[in-house]
Amino acid sequence: MEGTAKRDLKLVQDGQKEGAPKSEAATRDELQRWPLFGLSVGSFLQVIAMEQQTCIMEVYHDADHWGQFCFVEGSLYDASCGALQGEEAAMEMIAWENVRLNIKQILNTSKVERKIEKNLMLLLMESTRRRDELKNGGPDGDMEDAEELDDIDDIEDLDVIADDVERAKLEACLNILAKDMGDALNTASISSIREGRIMASHKAPPQTAEAFLRLTHYLKNAFAANTSVHLGDHYIMDMKGGLTLVVLIFGEYQWCVVFDNTKCTLGLFRNVIMPKVVKTFNEMNL
Amino acid sequence: MNIQKLNACMDILKKDLGDGFVASCIITTEDGQVLVATDHANIAEATLLNDATAFIRNALKTYPAELGNYYYIDVAGSMSVLVIPFGDFQWTVTVNKKLVKLGLLLNVVLPAIINAFEDAVVS
Numbered sequence: 001m002e003g004t005a006k007r008d009l010k011l012v013q014d015g016q017k018e019g020a021p022k023s024e025a026a027t028r029d030e031l032q033r034w035p036l037f038g039l040s041v042g043s044f045l046q047v048i049a050m051e052q053q054t055c056i057m058e059v060y061h062d063a064d065h066w067g068q069f070c071f072v073e074g075s076l077y078d079a080s081c082g083a084l085q086g087e088e089a090a091m092e093m094i095a096w097e098n099v100r101l102n103i104k105q106i107l108n109t110s111k112v113e114r115k116i117e118k119n120l121m122l123l124l125m126e127s128t129r130r131r132d133e134l135k136n137g138g139p140d141g142d143m144e145d146a147e148e149l150d151d152i153d154d155i156e157d158l159d160v161i162a163d164d165v166e167r168a169k170l171e172a173c174l175n176i177l178a179k180d181m182g183d184a185l186n187t188a189s190i191s192s193i194r195e196g197r198i199m200a201s202h203k204a205p206p207q208t209a210e211a212f213l214r215l216t217h218y219l220k221n222a223f224a225a226n227t228s229v230h231l232g233d234h235y236i237m238d239m240k241g242g243l244t245l246v247v248l249i250f251g252e253y254q255w256c257v258v259f260d261n262t263k264c265t266l267g268l269f270r271n272v273i274m275p276k277v278v279k280t281f282n283e284m285n286l
Numbered sequence: 287m288n289i290q291k292l293n294a295c296m297d298i299l300k301k302d303l304g305d306g307f308v309a310s311c312i313i314t315t316e317d318g319q320v321l322v323a324t325d326h327a328n329i330a331e332a333t334l335l336n337d338a339t340a341f342i343r344n345a346l347k348t349y350p351a352e353l354g355n356y357y358y359i360d361v362a363g364s365m366s367v368l369v370i371p372f373g374d375f376q377w378t379v380t381v382n383k384k385l386v387k388l389g390l391l392l393n394v395v396l397p398a399i400i401n402a403f404e405d406a407v408v409s
Binding site: 205207208211212214215218219222223226227229230231232233234235236237238239240241243245258266267270 | 328330333338341342345349351356357362389
């Protein structure tokens with residue numbers, strides 16, 4: 001394979017020949033070269049990310065469709081697929097199913113250049129969205145699309161679908177947070193301030209998330225009514241037992257995160273975790 | 287309570303925070319009355335934060351957890367407010383967040399003024 005990923009990453013070190021197998025002659029050797037088969041790319045990518053692997057994942061769909069992903073400690077750094085590179089290549093391959101896979105070690109990551117900044121979870125969700133759009137005839141829709149929509153005669157059904165997508169995105173945000181914070185994360189929840197309801201949660205008691213929604217309303221109203229200032233975008237609470245609670249307010253959403261400050265300092269949370277959370281949340285386009 | 291030491295607490299605060307200091311006041315939690323306040327202190331804000339503390343304590347019972355040494359509220363613009371509940375009293379400190387690093391406020395100033403306040407209360 002002559003893609004940029006190979007050239008730039010200098011990664012293949014397992015002594016095997018490069019190149020995709022020819023579909024017409026799927027010899028025993030070639031099958032051995034692709035030992036994992038019948039899988040969806042998306043599910044296998046998640047396993048690699050979860051296991052924090054540093055590797056190249058080669059993907060073979062058919063003679064004209066193959067490529068590779070590059071992971072460093074579970075983070076997706078690069079991908080190549082034909083003429084496509086980086087994020088576009090990843091998006092192309094994520095949608096493939098029933099592929100053959102091969103994993104190769106990366107022995108030296110010092111020259112590995114990161115070309116994909118987006119979180120894997122976001123790419124997976126974006127891929128799902130694109131696939132759904134394709135099924136429905138594109139983002140603008142067509143006559144068939146319109147007919148299908150006509151079939152959904154209850155507008156509430158559309159609300160439920162939109163709500164589910166929103167919830168899935170928020171759950172993905174919390175999964176990223178949980179992965180980054182490890183066992184320092186105690187609980188987390190995301191609530192809709194306007195609707196006054198919890199949209200996603202990670203071990204969080206619902207009554208606590210609701211109580212802090214009320215507190216935010218109280219502070220907002222009290223500041224507005226009694227002072228010349230307005231509530232900003234976060235508040236922090238020291239709790240007994242080595243816990244810290246941080247409430248982040250992103251427009252209509254409120255994040256409520258409780259963490260063990262002996263395992264994750266407030267400085268680390270504010271300067272490393274919080275910016276990543278904000279970036280991820282903004283990329284969700286909620 | 288030693289009033290001189292209480293005033294000295296404010297002096298420590300002003301000295302430690304320098305230009306980042308905006309205003310401060312100490313109130314009694316029972317009736318919201320002001321014990322000590324600096325110039326520009328917003329008494330209404332201090333009183334509503336007294337109610338907010340009660341609200342927070344109740345909210346944390348659902349977790350269940352208890353409020354620790356402080357809570358910090360980011361305010362739109364350049365200000366932020368540090369609230370230190372001391373049982374029967376509550377100290378509110380308004381700072382210019384652009385001039386005061388949160389690390390300095392929580393790790394240096396907060397322990398110093400808690401010690402000074404406890405000393406003033408027992409004297």
